[in-house]
Amino acid sequence: MPKSRIRKKADYTPPQAKQAANIKLTNRSWVAPVMLALFAIGLVWIVVFYVTDGSLPIESIRNWNIVVGFGFIAAGFGVSTQWK
Numbered sequence: 001m002p003k004s005r006i007r008k009k010a011d012y013t014p015p016q017a018k019q020a021a022n023i024k025l026t027n028r029s030w031v032a033p034v035m036l037a038l039f040a041i042g043l044v045w046i047v048v049f050y051v052t053d054g055s056l057p058i059e060s061i062r063n064w065n066i067v068v069g070f071g072f073i074a075a076g077f078g079v080s081t082q083w084k
Helices: 031-051 064-080
Strands: none
Touching: 031 064
């Protein structure tokens, strides 16, 4: 029985390495303190509203104080997206 010919495969050549793009890393050390501060302000705002039976922080907006407190908390989550 005749032997089959062995096909010679081309050697593997890895793709050329791309040049690393210059990544500008900015200093984001402000993100964590601002995020935590916004969380704390929102929490304190809501707690003060409930503890004082609605007379504080701003009496004229009544139950909207809860929305303001949650607004601070939502802003804290918004700032947290900048954290790397």
